[in-house]
Amino acid sequence: MSEKNREGKRTARERLAAEREKQKTAEKRRRTLVVGASVVCVLGLAAVIGVVAANSGGDDESKASGPVVAPSGAQGQDGLAIPVGKEGAKATLTVWEDFRCPACKSFEQTYRPTLNELTEAGKLKVEYHLVTLIDGGLGGSGSLSAANAAACAQDAGKFTPYHDVLFENQPVESDDAFSDDAKLIDLAGKVDGLDTPEFRTCVEDGTHDSWVVKSNEAFQKGGFSGTPTVLFEGQNIYQDRSMTPEKFKQMVEDANKS
Known part of the structure; x- marks a missing residue:
């Protein structure tokens, strides 16, 4: 070579x-x-x-100085739960949600058809508790304002459809779009009969702000780790990785047989 x-x-x-x-x-x-x-x-x-x-308690505490005005039909301890479903349902699901929370939207998208089916059949009652966790973490007031607007919708007997509209139109987590009353009122137009002078006044005046703050304080005192917290017979089913809408439906069916 x-x-x-x-x-x-x-x-x-x-x-x-x-x-x-x-x-x-x-x-x-x-x-x-x-x-x-x-x-x-x-x-x-x-x-x-x-x-x-x-x-925790910063801006919210200042807004809690006014009277606590619970929305129509609120139930549970201190009247902090908005009930959906028939009163005589044998099974109850407790849901803590924040309208700015992406995971809450994911839960709603996955379980909403099942929850609607079970509540309409009189087998399940859902108790919604509204939380302002994202406001505290990222700043802003969109969680509080959206929760107040949802409570105003409850006064009008339109909580469920407006609740669904808020999640369907949820901004990205860092966008505090729900802090704009005009935005919340505009979304009310997607619910038949909700955009009324009474609803607008309720939203713009923050009629239920102090009630929302009290609900968030109850969430903090409950020691929950995040939203959504979804409790069925003491079990947080959202944290159960094996849980599916079908499995949850069977749990409710079993509860109604007992």
């Missing part, structure tokens, strides 16, 4: 080795970035939790 050929092969091996080393370095950098991103996500969550703790 000529000296020229040996030199060519040596150069090729060196280039290959250099390329392999370059790939190893790139892979190491990629792994570092992935781990770093994970740490940022965890730290970000901790920061949000810290902000929630720091802000």
